[in-house]
Amino acid sequence: MKKVAVIMGSDSDLPVVKPAIDTLKKYGVECEARILSAHRTPEQLRAFAAGARAAGFGAIIAAAGKAAHLAGAVAANTTLPVIGIPVKSTALDGMDALLATVQMPSGIPVATVAIDGAKNAALLSLQILAVTDEELARKLDETRAADSAAVLEKDRKLAEEI
Numbered sequence: 001m002k003k004v005a006v007i008m009g010s011d012s013d014l015p016v017v018k019p020a021i022d023t024l025k026k027y028g029v030e031c032e033a034r035i036l037s038a039h040r041t042p043e044q045l046r047a048f049a050a051g052a053r054a055a056g057f058g059a060i061i062a063a064a065g066k067a068a069h070l071a072g073a074v075a076a077n078t079t080l081p082v083i084g085i086p087v088k089s090t091a092l093d094g095m096d097a098l099l100a101t102v103q104m105p106s107g108i109p110v111a112t113v114a115i116d117g118a119k120n121a122a123l124l125s126l127q128i129l130a131v132t133d134e135e136l137a138r139k140l141d142e143t144r145a146a147d148s149a150a151v152l153e154k155d156r157k158l159a160e161e162i
């Protein structure tokens, strides 16, 4: 099975990114976590993105805050699917990172999830891998069904209580 890369712009992003790593592990998908920055380590980031397909990756998650050019810089150097996580920082509550991540120019797509939306980033990467992996697709379907059943159970309990 293909691997998923999880890149963060700084070690300070790790608490936000951790749910993505945990979700990938829960589904048994190999992930490689890296700290690489569009601004602080541009050469190393470019080399990683350019070699990612040959290295066996099927999708790349990129999380960054502030002037969040990380996901875009990755996408500029690979045609693997790139999923951007805008990370909330203090000054502008993550709106800066959201706009920097989502507003990509035509031709270089980044699939952007919600601010701090690490779990959805992981799930989206799994759904991408599941296009060609029936076992993974089955696991994702099972989780959806279980999540749905949990909501319906809460709905039933609420109706009983009120």
Ligand code: RP5
Binding pocket: 008, 009, 010, 011, 012, 013, 037, 063, 064, 065, 066, 067, 087, 089
């Ligand atoms: C971004 O700037 C990083 O992704 C991080 O979210 C933010 C702050 O980085 P540090 O100053 O904490 O290293 O590049």
